[in-house]
Amino acid sequence: MSVRETLGKHSEPSLITVDGPSISPLKEGRAISTAAVGPWRLVAGKLVRQKVAMAAGAIILLLYLVGLFAEFLAPALPMTSRxxxxxxxxxxxxxxxxxxxxxxxxxxxxxxxxxxxxxxxxxxxxxxxxxxxxxxxxxxxxxxxxxxxxxxxxxxxxxxxxxxxxxxxxxxxxxxxDVFSRLIYGTRVSMSIGLVGVAMSLILGVVLGSISGFYGGWVDTVIQRIIEVVSAMPTIPLWLGLAAAIPLTWSPVNVYFVITIIVSLLGWTSLAREVRGRFLALRSEDFVTAARLDGSSETRLIFRHILPSLTSHILAVVTLAVPTMIVAETSLSFLGIGLKPPVVSWGVLLQDAQNIRTVATAPWLLIWPSLAVVIAVLSFNFFGDGLRDAADPYDN
Structure with missing residues (x-):
């Protein structure tokens, strides 16, 4: 006998309580379980409720759209001088x-x-x-x-x-x-170098952290000693030394990719340690044991069973790492050892403003690139904080 026949002429119940997850109101004879909601949908629902994070995400999206359509949005070419x-x-x-x-x-x-x-x-x-x-x-x-x-x-x-x-x-x-046109073109370089640098750091951090936490033993010891050595190196002097070694005869494209590698060299260590800690906690869980008994290989255990449970946390960490890459590129270019003309970035624009006459008579050359860096960094920080809170399984 169906539920509707059992209830007779009474109205449909608003909620049926059973041993297990709650059941939503009946619709057309069917019940929808709240347990069917996936983790990504839960994270998205919590993120949407954070207005500051959503506003910051809209600004980030706008900045990348500006970089994507820089030629169309800029009134003039970046190197056109009058x-x-x-x-x-x-x-x-x-x-x-x-x-x-x-x-x-x-x-x-x-x-x-x-x-x-x-x-x-x-x-x-x-x-x-x-x-x-x-x-x-x-x-x-x-x-x-x-x-x-x-x-x-x-x-x-x-x-x-x-x-x-x-x-x-x-x-x-x-x-x-035109400073406006150059600022738009600089948005493309500065924002993209942050993404590329973070992508390289993400690969190094996730792969090495996963291997270190999953296997343990001497493999864990070797990887952790490498992380300690890299973390102990002073950031700015190391960047200065590596950037100064770039030959002056290299093309702007080659310099761009080398600077990207330089700013990502030290950004993977913290992510690797966080991934290692999560792997140490999850490798003995029941779902990992069940997958191992089912015949899953070690590679499948790492990348198909354990790593997906860390995806939301990794995304939050990556979002907070992007502004670090942007500031690193801006600092190197401002000091004159990063990107150089004819490449246009926010750091190159700030480098052009390093003279007394600019400070005295043309302060806009300092204001606009600096304001762009501040807006981008704050937006990533606010969005990353919101994403991290939304991905926290213990935050209700």
């Missing part, structure tokens, strides 16, 4: 222009420049001229580029309608290059 606008100040976007009769008219534009002579420093300076209007449009034609190196096009998201008009939303540098 010396006649050296250290030009930032221009603000305006929606309306005032006519001579005092009325307003919609006109998306920026203000032009005029040249003044600094009588103290005896040099010319640019100031924003409210009487000059530079019309700005969306999806305008600009410098020719290849999107992702494949699709040739001249369309840019935003730019001056007349190509010869100046538009420096975040100002210009010492060569008259």
């Amino acid at each position: 010396p006649q606008y050296t250290y030009a100040p930032p221009q603000g976007l305006s929606l309306f222009v005032t006519k001579p009769d005092g009325s307003s008219e919609f006109n998306f534009h920026v203000k032009g420049y005029k040249v003044e002579i600094d009588k103290v420093a005896l040099r010319r300076t640019f100031v924003v001229d409210d009487t000059k209007v530079v019309p700005v449009g969306f999806f305008v034609k600009g410098p020719l580029y290849r999107l992702w190196g494949l699709i040739p096009t001249e369309r840019h998201l935003i730019g001056p309608i007349n190509r010869s008009d100046p538009m420096y939303l975040l100002g210009a540098d010492r060569l008259g290059r």
Whole structure:
């Protein structure tokens, strides 16, 4: 006899309690067990409830989208210089222009420049001229580029309608290059080098930590001594020495990959120890013993049975490691031993601002790259903290 026939004409029960997991309300004669909810769904549900972490994740996604479509989003090419606008100040976007009769008219534009002579420093300076209007449009034609190196096009998201008009939303540098465009291109390099570096650290940390915790004995001893030696090395001097050994004749692409390897050399030790500790705790569990008795190989035990239970924790650790890689690349490039022009990164932009005149007359060259680094690092930290809390099985 079915449950519905047993209950007769009574209404459906809201909850049936049995020995085991609770059963959700009956729907069309079926019951849905809450035990069927997978761990990833539970982690996602807890993460969505953390508003700060979700906002940080949205910022991270936006930064990677900016890096992905850098050519389209940037009004100018990163190496295009116009010396006649050296250290030009930032221009603000305006929606309306005032006519001579005092009325307003919609006109998306920026203000032009005029040249003044600094009588103290005896040099010319640019100031924003409210009487000059530079019309700005969306999806305008600009410098020719290849999107992702494949699709040739001249369309840019935003730019001056007349190509010869100046538009420096975040100002210009010492060569008259657009800081806004260079900052967008720098987002691609700085954010991607963090991902690539973390990917290499992830492989080293997970593989060595798994082997160390699973086998134990002399294998564990050797790997732990290697981790101790690497962890004892001073980070900054080691990075400086390795980066200084890069030949000056290498191409920017080769330098990029070498810097990626350098910043990932010391980032795997903490992850390896955490993975080792979890393997030591799980290798004697019943599900591992059952899989071993079922004939599973040691490789299958490691990568199919034990390691998936650590995935959420590993993702949280990796998310918190990305900002360390970004700061490392920025530091090396700022010191002049990392990436160098023509490569554009946030560290290279900060390196270009290392002179007295920049601090005195063009502070925007320091503000915008520094602000980008701070936003990226804080976003990864907040998102990583939220992901770690969501992946904690003891946090209800």
